[in-house]
Amino acid sequence: EAAVTQSPRSKVAVTGGKVTLSCHQTNNHDYMYWYRQDTGHGLRLIHYSYVADSTEKGDIPDGYKASRPSQENFSLILELASLSQTAVYFCASSWDREGERLFFGHGTKLSVL
Amino acid sequence: SQWGEENLQALSIQEGEDVTMNCSYKTYTTVVHWYRQDSGRGPALIILIRSNEREKRSGRLRATLDTSSQSSSLSITAAQCEDTAVYFCATDPLSGSFNKLTFGAGTRLAVCP
Numbered sequence: 051e052a053a054v055t056q057s058p059r060s061k062v063a064v065t066g067g068k069v070t071l072s073c074h075q076t077n078n079h080d081y082m083y084w085y086r087q088d089t090g091h092g093l094r095l096i097h098y099s100y101v102a103d104s105t106e107k108g109d110i111p112d113g114y115k116a117s118r119p120s121q122e123n124f125s126l127i128l129e130l131a132s133l134s135q136t137a138v139y140f141c142a143s144s145w146d147r148e149g150e151r152l153f154f155g156h157g158t159k160l161s162v163l
Numbered sequence: 164s165q166w167g168e169e170n171l172q173a174l175s176i177q178e179g180e181d182v183t184m185n186c187s188y189k190t191y192t193t194v195v196h197w198y199r200q201d202s203g204r205g206p207a208l209i210i211l212i213r214s215n216e217r218e219k220r221s222g223r224l225r226a227t228l229d230t231s232s233q234s235s236s237l238s239i240t241a242a243q244c245e246d247t248a249v250y251f252c253a254t255d256p257l258s259g260s261f262n263k264l265t266f267g268a269g270t271r272l273a274v275c276p
Contacts, residue, residue, distance in 0.1 A: 054205075085266075090171045092251055092266035093206070108263070140205050151196065152264060154205030 053077065056141050056155035063162050069128040071158050073141030079153070080146040082124040083108070084116060087138045087157070096139075099124055100146065131162045171249070175273040182242055184250055184270040187234040192254035195228055195235040196264060200249045206266075209250075210237070244275040 054075045063069045075082065081100050085093040095108030097116035105116040113135060115127040128135055138159050142152040176182050188195075193214045198206035212219040212226045212235065219226045225238040239246055249271045253264040 090268070092171075092268045095263065095265070098263065109265070142205070151208040151211065152198075152206075154207065156203070157205050 054141055054143055054153050054155040056139075056158050058158060059156065060159040061161070063128075063131045063160065065132060065162055067131050069131050069160065069162075071126040071128075071139055071141075071160070073124045073126075073155060074122055075124075075141075075143040075153070076122065077143050077153060078121070079143035080121070081144045082118065083142045083144075083152065084114070084124070084126045085140045085142065086110065087140060093140060096126065131160075133162050136160060136162045171268045172270040173273070174270060176242055178242060178244055178275050180242055180274075181238065181240050182272065183236050183238040184272070185234065185236045186252035186267045187232070188252075188254050188256075188267075189233065190254070190256035190265075191233075192256055194255055195226070196253040197224075197226055197235075197237045198251045198253060198266075200251065200269070202248075206251060239272075242272075242274045247272060247274045 057072045083098040084096040086096055087093050094110050096114050097105050097108050099105045099118040102118050102121050105118055117125045138157045140157045141155045144150045144152045195212050197210045199209045200206040210221050210224050210226045212228045214230050223240045228235045249269045251266050251269040253266045256265055
């Protein structure tokens with residue numbers, strides 16, 4: 051079974067602080083994604099990557115940066131965390147084929163105070 | 164936006180009943196994914212239907228796709244308590260050479276008291 055591991059599982063951050071969320075996949079997948087989920091809503095795409103050392107903006111990239119140092123690792127960076135970034139963040143990976151399924155991690159619950 | 168319904172819908176049924184969840188989308192897609200999310204977990208693909216298929220079955224699940232009305236449905240036959248979860252549909256509006264899924268708000272299904 052494909053595996054996507056996120057760390058930490060939960061985090062409390064202060065407004066204006068820097069937050070880094072990490073994701074590691076052992077699937078040998080080309081594509082990796084960061085989604086955000088707010089209570090009562092679906093997932094929204096923040097950033098994605100289809101190759102190491104390259105990232106692309108998703109639908110809601112403002113306030114977030116991403117880093118893909120290797121095929122296995124994909125990080126989401128909040129340089130100046132804000133209250134509005136309180137949410138659950140999911141990392142996912144997929145094969146490089148149209149219509150392929152996404153494999154999600156368990157999520158990181160981020161609370162910005 | 165991509166979706167006809169923006170807010171999480173909620174359904175509550177008794178064990179043994181059949182249930183159908185619907186979603187509509189506004190942008191052309193070649194595939195509709197249906198994901199299931201259990202509490203505290205990441206979404207997991209349960210069924211995928213392509214634009215050249217009108218219906219797809221997997222065990223007690225049945226997905227339909229009507230490209231003319233840009234809508235899809237997911238039916239569960241004889242629902243069981245363990246079907247309790249949030250169900251999302253997702254499309255690939257760019258239908259290009261990579262996955263960039265857009266998720267709907269989802270339906271929270273409660274089976275059993």
